[in-house]
Amino acid sequence: RPIGYAIVGLGSYATRQIMPNFAGCDHARLVALVSGTPEKLQRYGEQYNIPATHHYSYADYDRIRNNPDIDVVYVVLPNSMHAEYSIRAAQAGKHVMCEKPMAISVAECQAMIGASRKAGKLLMIGYRSRFEPYNRLAIDLARRGHVGPTRIITSEHGFPIKPNQWRLDRPLSGGGSLMDIGIYSLNATRYLSGEEPVSVSAIEATDRSDRRFRTVEDRISFLLRFPSGIEATCVSSYSSAHNAYRVVGTQGWIDMEPATPYEGHAMRIRKDGVVSPRVLPAPSKNQFAGQLDHLAECIMNGTTPIVPGEEGLADLRVIEAIYRSAAEGRTIAMTA
Numbered sequence: 001r002p003i004g005y006a007i008v009g010l011g012s013y014a015t016r017q018i019m020p021n022f023a024g025c026d027h028a029r030l031v032a033l034v035s036g037t038p039e040k041l042q043r044y045g046e047q048y049n050i051p052a053t054h055h056y057s058y059a060d061y062d063r064i065r066n067n068p069d070i071d072v073v074y075v076v077l078p079n080s081m082h083a084e085y086s087i088r089a090a091q092a093g094k095h096v097m098c099e100k101p102m103a104i105s106v107a108e109c110q111a112m113i114g115a116s117r118k119a120g121k122l123l124m125i126g127y128r129s130r131f132e133p134y135n136r137l138a139i140d141l142a143r144r145g146h147v148g149p150t151r152i153i154t155s156e157h158g159f160p161i162k163p164n165q166w167r168l169d170r171p172l173s174g175g176g177s178l179m180d181i182g183i184y185s186l187n188a189t190r191y192l193s194g195e196e197p198v199s200v201s202a203i204e205a206t207d208r209s210d211r212r213f214r215t216v217e218d219r220i221s222f223l224l225r226f227p228s229g230i231e232a233t234c235v236s237s238y239s240s241a242h243n244a245y246r247v248v249g250t251q252g253w254i255d256m257e258p259a260t261p262y263e264g265h266a267m268r269i270r271k272d273g274v275v276s277p278r279v280l281p282a283p284s285k286n287q288f289a290g291q292l293d294h295l296a297e298c299i300m301n302g303t304t305p306i307v308p309g310e311e312g313l314a315d316l317r318v319i320e321a322i323y324r325s326a327a328e329g330r331t332i333a334m335t336a
């Protein structure tokens with residue numbers, strides 16, 4: 001039978017992007033809902049044909065243990081709740097899919113990895129771009145040296161954030177634009193290079209008189225050095241609109257703009273002075289269905305996801321170094 005998913009947290013991302021995309025899956029299906037709002041359980045239960053026996057509140061969340069239809073718990077809650085709900089899912093004997101950022105600290109990521117390992121269950125992070133055809137093509141081209149060996153990666157991710165939401169409340173978000181949207185730039189530099197940074201320098205620019213930014217940062221720029229000599233310069237922002245990366249090699253560049261949206265990606269390549277107007281990847285299922293099916297196939301085949309908990313941990317290690325560099329005004333060396 002297909003692998004059964006329970007969704008925890010029926011907010012914007014879960015209900016608008018994830019839940020509708022089970023329809024395009026071959027191996028994953030939506031079987032249970034967890035929410036603190038009875039009206040949402042009722043509404044989405046009817047929409048997705050999920051009976052009341054498979055509805056849970058946060059108070060009776062641990063009862064998922066007794067429901068054999070649930071194979072995976074997909075945590076789509078505010079960032080600071082990821083660790084607790086992922087660990088409780090593992091303790092209930094379930095595989096876990098957890099949204100990005102994996103958690104709000106390295107220590108939490110390590111606890112999540114430990115809990116899933118102890119339970120003998122898989123843990124995967126919702127890095128959807130790894131299942132998105134343009135990004136997959138960009139990874140392949142960059143790592144094959146299509147425009148020569150990569151020397152520089154630039155990436156910018158940001159959007160002007162609306163006030164009054166958990167993303168701007170540090171206890172729930174764990175940080176500002178970097179945790180939420182800048183992580184796409186960071187993650188891209190790691191997947192495009194296939195390397196881990198050896199040093200991190202960052203500066204922050206936040207207008208603390210803007211009421212949105214009382215507890216979290218607005219803009220933070222960071223420079224990463226990689227072992228092969230690749231340098232990545234990235235901008236993360238909560239006050240400007242951009243979503244792009246560019247991989248620059250010795251013979252030209254691969255440009256993605258927008259790079260990591262839900263849809264509408266575009267790629268251009270300049271090689272040896274010639275610009276190809278628009279490069280198209282081979283058609284395949286969309287990134288949401290691809291991500292959901294990937295964990296399902298890993299469970300069925302006994303394989304490890306391409307974005308396991310260790311990937312989320314690797315990003316949090318760099319995020320902590322970025323914040324430390326900006327706070328202390330110095331370059332941070334990453335130790336293995």
Ligand code: NAD
Pocket residue numbers: 009010011012013014036076077078079099100101126128166172180
């Ligand atoms: P949201 O605010 O729309 O949804 C959050 C849900 O959590 C809501 O249903 C809310 O009721 C529930 N919740 C439970 N306890 C809460 C509390 N104490 N405070 C606030 N809400 C509480 O947020 P979202 O945009 O759906 O984001 C949820 C998670 O998904 C975040 O970790 C975010 O980073 C991630 N996300 C990922 C992507 C992606 O493209 N991969 C996109 C958007 C969001």
